[in-house]
Amino acid sequence: MRHIISLLLENESGALSRVAGLFSARGYNIESLTVAPTEDETLSRMTIVTSGSDDVIEQITKQLNKLVDVVKVVDLSEGEHIERELMLVKVRASGKDREEMKRMADIFRGRIIDVTDKSYTIELTGTGQKLDAFLDALEEGAVLEAVRTGASGIGRGDRILRV
């Protein structure tokens, strides 16, 4: 099953490689991993999307907790949560397709953030499924380039992850 795990870790060089190394050394899946410093500059917040049986997920959270640089671990999938991913996608936009592409961006609430006479660059935010749906909705060959951040997640309501 797919799980989304959030962690706070010391904002130190090497902390990221400890987490990434743990996943590769123990053969755990990583679907995506995002990390950036938080409002407290000594801490980084990481979101990992992974999949595995309940036993594997239990081991993943235990092993993450065991890393000395990891301050807190939460499996967001255990409760209500929100996840968002950002995609920048450069699409073909020339001739009769140009207007159609603008409409597609509007339908998915994307924003066109760069324009040339042949292309648009669209910024799109949402769940991974929404981004997938957008890409699927485009005609074949329309996508020139796409870059996705991977999911970031946060608990709903009063669920707060902080030190």
Add this chain to the structure above:
Amino acid sequence: MELTGAEITVRCLADEGVEYLFGYPGGAVLHIYDELFKQDRVKHILVRHEQAAVHAADGYARACQKPGVVLVTSGPGATNAVTGIATAYMDSIPMVILTGQVPTHAIGQDAFQEVDSIGITRPCVKHNFLVKDVHDLAATIKKAFYIATTGRPGPVVVDIPKDITMARCEYVYPTSVSLRSYNPVVKGHSGQIRKALNLLLEAKRPMIYAGGGVVLGEAAAELTQLVRSLGFPCTNTLMGLGGFPASDPQYMGMLGMHGTYEANMAMQHCDVLLAVGARFDDRVIGNPKHFFQEDRRIIHIDVDPSSISKRVKVDVPIVGDVKDVLAEMSRQIAAGTQKPDAPALKSWWTQIELWRARDCLKYDRTSEIIKPQMVIEKLWEVTGGDAIVTSDVGQHQMWAAQFYRFDKPRRWLNSGGLGTMGVGLPYAMGALLAHPDTPVACVTGEASIQMCIQELSTCKQYRMPVKILNLNNRYMGMVRQWQEFFHGNRYAESYMDALPDFVKLAESYGHVGIRIEKPADIEPAIREAFARKNELVFMDFITDQTENVFPMVPGGKGLSEMILV
């Protein structure tokens, strides 16, 4: 007053109470060696290969509970240390390894003797640090000792660039450490302990399985008290030998791949299993699917939450210090009114005695060729069962574990997790430094001993009177045994050709060598060796080439599917 990073490093070790530093000098650590030269609080032991420095410090830590401390240079110094670090990591041994590094401005430039020591060691350390500012040096070393010795222990590497050893700052050694991201649990959950006791007291066929955590956690006395008060059978893992006394009638022998018939059968057929500081590894329970064919409830005490339900799902997990949890269990049993189920226990012991009667460790005592098992039995007799025994890896290791009956913890030092050949001699060196008045025997084989044979020179320099028992069967015995059982007797590359004359080799290093070829000469040779109190004696026993270790649970098989003699 401002000190240099090199002075600070040495002062930190002294203030931490480090007695011995095992190491080998080189370019990146020359300033630190210069400071070592100028003081006499920390004694440096010069090995002949960095791998042995780590093994010797590891052996010291295993023998006396204090952390083992190592100093090596950058590049090859660090990479040579890696096998030793991984060995300590797999067995949870507290160690601090200081590695030299090229100057900070040269890092990443492919400088001479540069290697990414932090990257290379990351998967085999509990934690590691690169010191980038001399102001962080003392606090980092303090953290390293704290992390290495608390919770589930393990090795910690501190990588110190050369310019940091020359930079200056005020020296203050912190008295305490607190890390927001690292708070090992000590006290077991009282509700879980009560649940565990209920299960144990209602058990019909109970079994207690104790691992290296009992030794590392200094919990042998608490375990022994609990086992005796319950009257249950108890087995020790390879790492746990001595955690429960082998001479106790409730002791079942070691379990696992080469465990006793009775221990493995009782593990398989018990209805309640108490696992203490053990991790259900593949050499212990064999095939987990087979293990689960029998219905049983499992209680697992361990200081490391990730050890629990890793290979085997447990019913009652107790995270905590084993010493603390076991003491609490005994206290609650004494305070309560419920006693173990005596009639059920009686019939369980009757069953166990039937398994014991199988006499699974029997061997041909009338043989005219030396049987390796007999050498270990004689070693046990001559030393009164009270020596520190180190071993390398292979058949000799298993025979030592089976036939030397350990009554005390920290008497048996071996590489259980990583299975590193070559540890035996350096472990013996570390053990002798930890306990100079205790006899130390290194049980080895002609293949393993050659992996760190250069340390005979270190033993000469520091007058370390190790007694080496080389079970010389002219084969990598365990490899040969697997080839005989599972590879159609094709002995691919397992014959040790062109062996040295070990007697002359020992003599060339200035030690005593004895060659023993007849069973009748075993005991006199061992007696003579231990009588030579101040000399290293290399006993080269020419043993039966075809002897195999029994019982054996073949890889992938279940615990009760043993090959018996």
